[in-house]
Amino acid sequence: MFRNRLKVLQRPLLAALLAGATALPAYAESLADTMVAAYRHSALLEQNRAVLRAADEDAATALAQLRPIVQWVAGYTYQNIEGFDGNSASISLQASMTLYDWGRNAIAIDIAKESVLATRASLVGVEQDVLLGAIRAYLDVRSATEQVELQQNSVRVLGEEQQAATDRFDVGEITQTDVSQADAALAAARADLASAEGDLEVARESFRAATGKFPNKLDPLPPTPKLPASLASAREIGQRTHPLIQQAKREAAASELGVAAAAAERNPELTGSAALTKQTNKTQATGSSLESDVGSVSLNMSQTIYSGGRLPSAHRRAMAQRDATRSSLLNTARQVDQAVGTSWANIDVANAQISAIDQQIVSARQAFQGVREEATLGARTTLDVLEAEQILLQAMADKITAVANLQLAHYQLLSSMGLLTVENLKLGIPTYDPSAYYKAVKDAPFTSRQGESLDRVLRSIGKK
Template identity: 40%
Template sequence: MASRRFSPFLISTALAAGLALGSGPLAAETLTDALITAYQTSPLLEANRAALRNLDENVPQARANRRPQVGASISGQTGTTVEELDFGVAGIEASLTATLLLFDNGQTAAAVEAARNQVASGRADLKDVEQLVLFNAVQAYVDVRRDEEFVRLAVNDVDRLDETLSATQNRFDVGEVTRTDVSQSEARLAESRSQLAAARGQLEISREAYRAAVGVAPGNLERLPKLPDLPATLEEATAIGVQRNPQVVAAQFNERAAVYNFDRALAAKGPTISVGGSVGVERLRQNPQLDYDGSTFGQASISANLPLYTGGRNDSLVRQAQAVLDQRRFLVQDVARQVTQQVAAAWAQLQVAQASIVARRQQAEASRIAAEGVAEEARLGARSTLEVLDAVQENLQAEAQIVQALRDEYVASYALMRAMGLLTVEHLRLGIESYNPDVYFSKVQSGPRGGYDTSAVDRIRQRWER
């Protein structure tokens, strides 16, 4: 963090390390590699894809109401008396029935459209989760790179102070400085070692956060690529966010689904017309000594229904649907406000980070010149050892704050992309095939028989049956 303190070390080394946040070994793991791995291995994404497939099934279920319903049945009966315990079959009947809803005042059509809009909302929710997964990967990557730099700063600080202590001890042995100077160097070296331990601990925490976000432990992370292209103004960024942010899109489709559910509730107060038919065979016998008498039968029917009074249920359903619709309309407005705030906050964080980088670099340059001057004055006897240590420490802190500001700039840039709804596999051009929800939807929307996989259910069941 920006407030983190480091002890002094060689100024030239600090300048190189601080300004080169992205410097790393060749042939290392890139940010693109991390994003691809996170996208392809995220259990959170898989869970939400399964949730979307669950929503997909609502469409064929809603459409099924206007399709033929066919069933078969078979039954048998027996008769006996207390005097004659004969359990032989006295009769068998088998039949095939079919019904078809011809008219339901638009209930099924509204239900199908509501389900389709819920699917569209679910797809937007999945896109929002995709953005979350990718953003977490970016943040984890940058945090590891930052903390690696902090560790390098701390290691060089310890080395620098160890050399300073040796030099101060030698000067004390020849009487050039006092015991106080030696103790000050010892104290600063102990503090620097403590800061090194803290920096290493924070690096391990960031590495574990990377493992959680990406799915694998970080290797040698390559330098960061250039910042993504962003809009020139806050107004442009806000306009994109209000239009493309998945949260806004999901809220809009939820509102449309509520409109169709309201239509469905109104339609339930109207008439329905259906036709039906059945064919079957019947075999009967009067007593065990006689053969079965057989007959076949068939019938057709048409029926119409108009609810006249339902105890207030249908009216209540209409009012309930109206309340849900009002809720969804207000939620669209609320989500738009939230997205506007998210865009503005990310924009402000980006501006602060960029301004901080400029200021910190100026501070680092000024503190470097000051540290060199204090060191030269100390050689002439005009400055104390403590003043030299403090001057170099101020310079080192400025360099460390540059590293933090560069990290903040990068994270804020991707936070702005996320708020605009652009932090996606397609927009980032990761070069991989993204999940296509149309594949499963097209497979099930016509309601094919079967098409399910019970292997996962069987494995879970076996886990509990052991």
């Protein structure tokens, strides 16, 4: 009787176990939605956009050094000479300007521009990190959700197994040892379920940190991104487009200019100034008041002859910094090349794992069915059934992990090639224009019309 009952239970129980890895509800939030949410939510992106705007202002400041400085100066002086009071007041309008500095300010402007371009490249790198973090959070939630459902099905199946073992024990078909083994397997499954549920909560928190909200229902994974034709092509793309390499190149260029700037500090400097002053002098002794208007124009040329070793030291320091940035560029190129190769290898490994696990699942399923059939005939023990079931369950869990790893490896490859951006992924949302603010401030605006243009840019990026 109980053997017949076990045979009746066998097929629905097996179906419940196998359905755990595949029967997922309809989802609504896609991977693209998650990346868009992360892009819009990221405080790290906001921070680095502000850093870029500061670099834009450095370029404007460097340009302003070529322009005249106009200022007003007011003064008042009181004097007492041999018991007589006197005072004087003056107000003047002064203008000064560097007329020629043998290239010093021009080099400073070029350095500032290279720094702007380096900071833009750094911003792209941050964007890649934000999107990759969102992808990892999405995959972690999906994988954790599937693991929970798999473990829930395992608990249900083992609960039925435990009840069947108890029934068989009651009629004397098996021993108390078999029942205890079923009890232990059920308790272990419940512990695994609790662990899986904990992993899901952790994954949900990571998702919220990346996107600003907890995940709702998630869509199935999209097709993996298209790969380059070969590893060599991927390496070439990485060397050409990766933002860290672009940043290192700009920093190296700026350091080369820094050497020229340090050398230019020894050059002369020609400055001009003009002033218009209105002065009033009053003397108590005579009771008179004298007013005068004074205009002046002057030219000055200066050059440092001896600096106590400061200028040669600054020149040597600039050359050392140049050497450091050159080495940094080489090291960055090597790291990017390694990252491309590693990601490519991870894709191959994940594909191979999935193929092998698929075969393992087919074999484990057949073994599980066979062991259960034999157990109903008394040729197998309860422990044999539980072990076969555990092997099948583990294979299914490994498949979930391998599929997530394959998807992540594809996006890691895009990141290592410098292609994991909103624009390249065609996510269909407005993106931050890194040149808009620079265009508004590059001429060091002062007039009201230029100021209004800058205000519009600030409003468009939500900063005013």
